[in-house]
Amino acid sequence: MNETTPLKRWSLSALMLVIVAFLNMPIILMVLNSFQTTEQMLLSRSVIPAVFSLENYRGLTQTPFFQYFQNSVIVSLGATVVSVSAAVLGGYALSRYRNGLLQGYSTSLFAVQMFPVILALIPLFLIFQPLGLINNPLSVIIVYAVVNLPFITWMARSYFDTIPRELEEAALIDGCGPIEAFLRIVLPLSGPGIAATSIFAFLFSYNEFFVANVFLRTTNAMTLPVGIRMFMDQFSTDWGSLMAAATLMMLPTLVLFMFVQKFIAHGAVAGGVKG
Amino acid sequence: MALDQVEAGTWRTRARQMATPEFVTPAILLTPSILLLMLVIAYPMVQGFYFSFTNGSLMKAGRLVGIDNYVKLLTSPAFYHSLQFSLVFAFFNVVGCYLLGLGLALLMQKDMPGRAVFRVLLLLPWIVPSLVSIVAWRWMVADDKALFNQIVAVFGGSPIYFLSDSSWAITLVIIIKIWRSFPFMMLSLLAALQSIDRSLYEAAAIDSATKWQSFCNVTVPQIKNISIVLGLLMTVWSVNDFDTPWLLTQGGPANATENLIVLAYRYTFARNDVGMGAATSFVTLFILMVLVFFLLRLQRRN
Amino acid sequence: MASLSIQSVKKSYGALQVLHGVDIDVKDGEFVILVGPSGCGKSTLLRMIAGLESITGGTMRIDQKVVNNLAPKDRDIAMVFQSYALYPHMTVAENMAFSLKLKRKPRSEIDAAVNKAAEILALTELLDRTPKQLSGGQRQRVAMGRAIVRDPAVFLFDEPLSNLDAKLRVQMRSEIKELHQRLRTTIVYVTHDQVEAMTMADRIVVMNGGKVEQIGPPLELYDKPANLFVASFIGSPGMNLIKGSMTGPGVFVSDTGTRIDVPHLPATRHHNVLLGLRPEHLEIVTSGTPGSFSGKVAVTEPTGSETQVNFRIAGDELVGMFHERLQVSPGDTVHLKPFSNRALLFDAETGNRAD
DSSP states (O other): OOOOOOOHHHHHHHHHHHHHHHTTTTHHHHHTTTTTTTHHHHHHHOOSSSOOOOOOHHHHHTTTHHHHHHHHHHHHHHHHHHHHHHHHHHHHHHOOSHHHHHHHHHHHHHHHHHHHHHEEEEEEEHTTTTTTTTTOHHHHHHHHHHHHHHHHHHHHHHHTSSHHHHHHHHHHHTTOOOOHHHIIIIITTTTHHHHHHHHHHHHHHHOOOOOHHOOSSSTTTTOHHHHHHHHHHHHHTTTHHHHHHHHHHHHHHHHHHHHHHGGGGHHHHHHHHTT | OOOHHSSHHHHHHHHHTTTTSSHHHHHHHHHHHHHHIIIIHHHHHHHHHHTBBOOOOOOOOOOOTTTTHHHHHOOHHHHHHHHHHHHHHHHHHHHHHHHHHHHHHHHHHHHHTTHHHHHHHTTTHHSSSSSEEEEEEHHHHSSSSHOOOOHHHTOOOOOOOTTTTTHHHHHHHHHHHHHHHHHHHHHHHHHHHTOHHHHHHHHHHTTOOOOHHHHIIIIIIHHHHHHHHHHHHHHHHHHHHOOOHHHHHHHHHHTTTHHHHHHHIIIIIISSSSSHHHHHHHHHHHHHHHHHHHHHHHHHHH | OOEEEEEEEEEETOOOOOOEEEEEEEOTTEEEEEEOOOTSHHHHHHHHHHHOOOOOEEEEEETTTTOTOOOGGTTTEEEEEEHHHHOSOOOOHHHHHHHHHHHTHHHHHHHHHHHHHHHHOOOOTTTTTOOEEEEEHHHHHHHHHHHHHHHSSSSHHHHHHHTTTHHHHHHHHHHHHHHHHHHEEEEEEEEEOOOHHHHHHHHHEEEEEEEEEEEOOOOHHHHHHHHHHHHHHHSSOOOOOEEEEEETEEEEEETSSSSSEOSSSSOOSOOSSSEEEEEEGEEETTTTTTEEEEEEEEEEESSSSHHHHHHTTTTEEEEEEEEOOOOTTTTTEEEEOOOOTEEEEETTOOBBBBB
């Protein structure tokens, strides 16, 4: 009775297209406007740029944008290395073993995600200060590593669950100890999973604002979100540069997202919900 | 005998899971993670709890002042205002995301050309950095000629200054939060919808149920559980959100969009009162635990 | 090669006990098969021999040495998994060489061992392929090759043929048996297929519910099953079991009144017995033959070389297997007589043999 005719399907697509465009309007507008000079933007207020210009982007070279970008990359890479390393080991333990300790660990990992991060930020600020870690990327790297740990551990664990245990058992019989079996057999097979996990870790760190804002306060130390926000406050009328900066900042996010978007499908998100 | 009662398949799986009673290897594997958690969460939290009973600043440690901070906090109008705002924010965010997410998920269930592409594009508001979202939205509401006000003008209204009008700022920040959060809800609900056994719908169709009846009697019961869990997650994430209100108006105008986290932040970094900031954080944690407890109870009853 | 001794071995998962004291003695060079229904504990026992599961009670010895607390790699065993468990990121040669590489044997020794095993298993051309590129049967041989290279004291097989199609299974059965004859290794093999067990084993261990029901050479289990479970499990189609009692020496009368002459069986004091008659131990005789009984044909199932016939005798159902074409149709009345000395008697309450 309800056969989806080609007409129906194409009308659905058309509808979805409108919805998607409408929902993404803020982003689309921002990107388009980044190609208009501020005067043009304020003047014409048109959706499509009247006069296409790269002025804003050129102008960014006069700002500390590149410094911010560098800081963002350093911090994100550092956080990724730390958190993925810890999470891969932890995820493997959760995947292969069961006991009270692991159950407790799994539950606390899930619970920690619920805590307001400011609970730890205030004391950490006071701890880091005398250590000279304020305005030091290390402070943010460590905090990001822990904030991302639950999700990254869960991702790693889900991935290891897909590797059959018989392989490690065969390795144990062939002469490996349990950790050797992990290093020689499981890890080499985990390339794709670890890559995806790392990209997620990097993405979350790169996008993050709050923690970076607390610990990185000088221009030299700031990451992109913090720096651009300062710019937004100080030069609230320089829309052009703001749009360009925001658009550029968004690019790595989009590129990385393209690589992992298939992992965000079904199981990934819903499973995270179950902890 | 016990074995005969246990279905062979599950028994074997359970057996495999309990196969390695080793404690040493997992303990070694967990050490880096546990160390990180101790260093960055556990220890600071204990310290923070201590600070909440002192009157220190960011520069120097203070003296113990007992529960003064908590009393001050729980008797301040600022606290109740931010509590109210946090709850209102969370409520509308969850409801808005749910409705939008469910609607889109229902649409995305249908087969159509380009569906996979649409699904990816719909995730953009979630994946884009918070700062970029705010910059984009700001432009749309910045002044009297902004896009939103152009639309308002078409309907004959006068310009709204979103960022400087309390009620409109609250409305805007909620809308932005819904915009940033709905993709997650949509994805999760889509997964839940797709896991519903098709034959249930076919049985309903044979019983000549209308689409609406089918929805109420087949779809809704099946996604009830996951909906509650999602609601819980969204609530927690909403209460914990610093970025959206702060980046938009710094909790303004006149603290209209100040939630509990922004309040704690202001106490600490603007008023230099670490004790109050810590106290606010712990009270927020307490409120969250209460919320989670009730929502979990609701889930268990289902 | 070595002997394997399993003494009073028990296994529990928390409060759930799955093995209730198992005793098995495997002699050096013997091919022993553990067989039983799903959940009987045979795979668990095999994994305990391998060291993949802990031993809750009892003693396990490989070559006289107690191995209860030894890690798998210290037990000198090799295992062929049901899913083969070949390392996907290594070639066939690397898969087979892995264990020797871990022992840091010299390259030349490793190559020699791998090549020899490859030759025995006809894998020489496949040495550079990865598991992905192999068929099911080839992967199975690589799994065996990996085990052979180790030259272990005991070979363990965990239902290795389950994932193969029927024809390949039959072929691999003879290959494995041939391999055993050639290498004279000690083998412990797990399967749920009693035909595999009957055709390959030196001795069979029938397990049920975490206990050993009977151990013995295949034909002994076939001719003299110790209890009802073994009698029904071995042989296909399963043994016919008829309720009744012995009214005198050599005379069995079923509860439904059929009299069957079984001269070799004694009278017993048990009044609730089951007469066990294998389908292949029935013959069709002419009416009036002494010691025969009659029944009606319900269904005939000809397979080409044999005919399986389901009979209804008074209230009982009987299955007969005849190695010839029969001219009977459903509804016909036939007269049957059991082969002499093949019938068995079982106590209905305990299930044990009563003769």
